[in-house]
Amino acid sequence: xxxxxxxxxxxxxxxxxxxxxxxxxxxxxxxxxxxxxxxxxxxxxxxxxxxxxxxxxxxxxxxxxxxxxxxxxxxxxxxxxxxxxxxxxxxxxxxxxxxxxxxxxxxxxxxxxxxxxxxxxxxxxxxxxxxxxxxxxxxxxxxxxxxxxxxxxxxxxxxxxxxxxxxxxxxxxxxxxxxxxxxxxxxxxxxxxxxxxxxxxxxxxxxxxxxxxxxxxxxxxx
Numbered sequence: 001x002x003x004x005x006x007x008x009x010x011x012x013x014x015x016x017x018x019x020x021x022x023x024x025x026x027x028x029x030x031x032x033x034x035x036x037x038x039x040x041x042x043x044x045x046x047x048x049x050x051x052x053x054x055x056x057x058x059x060x061x062x063x064x065x066x067x068x069x070x071x072x073x074x075x076x077x078x079x080x081x082x083x084x085x086x087x088x089x090x091x092x093x094x095x096x097x098x099x100x101x102x103x104x105x106x107x108x109x110x111x112x113x114x115x116x117x118x119x120x121x122x123x124x125x126x127x128x129x130x131x132x133x134x135x136x137x138x139x140x141x142x143x144x145x146x147x148x149x150x151x152x153x154x155x156x157x158x159x160x161x162x163x164x165x166x167x168x169x170x171x172x173x174x175x176x177x178x179x180x181x182x183x184x185x186x187x188x189x190x191x192x193x194x195x196x197x198x199x200x201x202x203x204x205x206x207x208x209x210x211x212x213x214x215x216x217x218x219x220x221x222x
Contacts, residue, residue, distance in 0.1 A: 033106040063095035116212040132218035159195025
C-alpha cells in the first residue's frame with residue numbers, strides 16, 4: 001500500500017508540469033465551425049468563426065466553454081490567434097463562439113496536442129484506465145496527437161519505482177509518431193509482476209517537450 005501511495009504522489013507531481021506552448025503544428029491554419037484546435041497551436045485564423053458578428057461589449061471576440069460558461073478564451077485578433085495553455089487553463093472540450101452574429105451554433109473543440117489512452121487489446125473504445133486487470137489480459141496503449149515528424153517514448157513506472165523500457169514484451173522507448181491515433185498494441189500482461197503501473201507519453205521536438213496525461217492500470221494474478 002505504501003508503494004502505491006508513493007506512486008500516486010509521483011503521478012500528481014508529474015501531472016503538475018506545465019505543457020509548453022510552442023511546438024504544435026499551426027502555420028496559419030484556417031479554422032471552421034466544428035473543427036478541433038490544439039493547445040500550443042500558433043497563428044490560427046479564426047475569422048470564419050466570427051464572420052458577420054459585431055464586436056462583443058468588451059471589444060473582444062470570445063470562445064465560451066459549452067459546459068461551464070465561466071471558462072472563457074478571449075480572442076483579441078481572430079486573424080492571428082495563439083492558443084496558449086494559459087488561455088485554456090486546462091479546460092478542454094467544446095467551446096461556443098461568441099458573439100454568434102448571423103450564424104448561431106458555431107463552435108470549436110479545444111484539445112491537448114498529445115493524449116494517451118489504455119484500452120483492451122483490439123477494442124479502442126474499451127478503456128481500462130484505472131482498472132485492476134488479471135494477468136491473462138492483453139492491452140493496447142493509444143496515442144492521440146496533433147504532431148508530426150517526431151518519435152515518442154512511454155514513461156512507465158512499475159510497482160518498484162523507476163522507469164521501465166518495456167511492458168508485456170513491447171518496447172516503449174522509440175515509437176514513431178505517425179498518423180493519429182498511434183496504437184502500441186499487444187501488451188501481454190502474462191508474467192508481468194503484480195502491482196500498479198503508471199504510463200505517460202513523452203514527445204520531444206525541436207521547440208518543446210510534450211507530455212501527455214497519465215494512465216494507470218493494476219495487474220493481479222489470474
